[in-house]
Amino acid sequence: MRVTVAGIDVRDIRFPTSRELHGSDAMNPDPDYSAAYVVLRTEAGEGHGFCFTIGRGNEVCAAAIHAHAPLIVGREIDLDDLGEFSRRLTGDSQLRWLGPEKGASHMAVAALVNAAFDLAATVAGKPLWKLLSDYSPEQIVDLVDWRYLTDALTPAEALDLLKSRAAGRADREAQLLATGYPAYTTTPGWLGYTDDKLVRLAREAVADGFTQIKLKVGADLDADLRRMALARDAVGPDIRIAVDANQRWDVEQAIEWVERLAPYDPWWIEEPTSPDDILGHAAIRRAVAPVKVATGEHTHNRVMFKQLLQAGAVDMVQLDACRVGGVTENVAILLLAARFGVPVCPHAGGVGLCELVQHLSMFDYVAVSGSVENRVIEYVDHLHEHFADPVRIVDGHYVAPTAPGMSARMLPESLAAYSYPDGAAWRTGAADGFAPGDEVAR
């Protein structure tokens, strides 16, 4: 089905989360969770999408979305061939210079591609995970931009992989609808929280049915050892505790720090060093096994994920819904991970990331990897109230969404209140002497 884009609306949406130290970690002490938000307007309805930032610079992503308007407005989108739409955006020779396929311009592509998929799923009357799962293997392969991938995976090999998974699709879909998709929670582990709050939230997580939690580490070794001991004591030996350094360390430092934490049995070390350092992650993984290495929320495109897998640098692939170029590039990453047999455990949290990534993992289970073994979607209990179709967590699992679309739509009143800098939430903050990112004592 072909639709014509009448126009795009771009909004700079920011939540003053730094006031409560939600989301504080070793590299990001005071984020204001934000979204550069876009609406594609067509005769068939609207598609909503966004990319996620942590405050300052959200306006740069908004400008980057605007920069793509000449490729979109007044032109057609084939909702059955969104690979073409995606390649149109990433293939513009002049805009490509800003990346290629990285940074603010690529995050803008993510917002636009996700919006197109939100529209396609809405028009189809299906949640996105179901729309993708109902695609033929050929349709799925056609979503991917295969440039730079064929030394690791060819379209023909991807087709074979998808066909080999076709038999169990219906059973897995029924299983998904019955039990949901496993989640883990980062809620207890923010660096800005007190020890008491950490212990209380860790116990609550176990009581709520989670079998994995995550702690932020990397700012202070003694504090990390103390917090890790408290958390392990609170949850017992059978709950997995992942730790996340948010890129804080050099390679040698990462190895030494993880060795110190090892007595508390960390499940994985996440972002131990620069997200660009493929060889560094591989060296760390060799040194810290059996502790697993996870990364991906800042891995900027499929070429980087390809190399992380080729180099044996990761045990878990943590794709992000809007760091890479949206659904199409994430399909490529799911296929690569399946080819290498590495589980995908998406990054979420922030604002709206849980809503988006659940669709990717559920599609992965039904149609690509066919497994939930060692696979969990991150969950953080922030800001879901601003969405029209918020995630639902039951007994430590994401409930499969059934409403049409990508769960990407914020409520109109939230869009109004959190528009930056003129929304009510920011006008009030200014009156109180608040400014984004600088008002909270560490």
Added chain:
Amino acid sequence: MRVTVAGIDVRDIRFPTSRELHGSDAMNPDPDYSAAYVVLRTEAGEGHGFCFTIGRGNEVCAAAIHAHAPLIVGREIDLDDLGEFSRRLTGDSQLRWLGPEKGASHMAVAALVNAAFDLAATVAGKPLWKLLSDYSPEQIVDLVDWRYLTDALTPAEALDLLKSRAAGRADREAQLLATGYPAYTTTPGWLGYTDDKLVRLAREAVADGFTQIKLKVGADLDADLRRMALARDAVGPDIRIAVDANQRWDVEQAIEWVERLAPYDPWWIEEPTSPDDILGHAAIRRAVAPVKVATGEHTHNRVMFKQLLQAGAVDMVQLDACRVGGVTENVAILLLAARFGVPVCPHAGGVGLCELVQHLSMFDYVAVSGSVENRVIEYVDHLHEHFADPVRIVDGHYVAPTAPGMSARMLPESLAAYSYPDGAAWRTGAADGFAPGDEVAR
């Protein structure tokens, strides 16, 4: 010396180069060479800097420069400690999310850091290459953000390296002033040029004293073989001919294509595949030797250069003056290249890139690598007339600039005429029916 930044002025400057197919290659058929240009205003004078784009999206880089204003305006810069200024810009936790250290936000950092060095060199009354060459080894090491580098090079090792080069500094400086720095020219080789123009320009290059030229390849193998044969015939066996695929190929395709071109003795293959594909470049290099592999103009930061060197993926490091975070990060890259014994052959061309990178190579020769063996700076004869201190080429060499600063300042009348979209050059174009990037038949 500490100065206070009274304000920054940001300009969107674009040249309608696509009208003449200057700069056309296999991935960039119709660039409009552009600069997101910034002026730092202080009580000690102005610093000018810019990052380079090829048209659409230049406004995104301008927005990204603006986004850093709160870190700069009304605050001090220590012109003797620009490492601090650089780390202040790259270290902002919220802006860092747009990268980290990549894409439009990092190009904005480049513009700002280069502007600060332009100011520092102007205040010191020295060309930048001389300012840096007169720094002590300790001062040079302090410019670098060492995070993520220490598994390849520590500050102490860098200090030893620089001290080992100290003895010959004066002799090399005298040599540089006497003979300049070797250049090669890309002028003959743009894909949009006719065969006749290619042959004529190749012969002119040799007559002008160049010992290396470069041809764009990668769009059509038969055409490449024909053009390579014509070029080899025109320049004879002793002139080096580099070829540049501008990221066009997958890994296997690159290997096959270069093997077909091998009978014409290409000196290096540049950007054979994705600039992010470290492992791919390493595989290509192993396969195509003795043809050399060069890359770097899209390599987005020091962590990627570190890995290209660790993996043995490149024979030449082609740093860019304003893709990575400006002078400070390029000092890191020069040190890494020297540590691995790999020559640096900077990317230039575009608008103003020749003016900037000459300072980096000349500093490299005097104080870091101490050698010009197999080292050449790219030269393209476009748009120099818009600069107050344009490069000068004599007998195939860059003449060492002697005017204070980084040669970064465009003429006021050029800034006015090429401001986008309101400058005279664009108003005329619009009246003629021209629009950027879409008016020229391929």
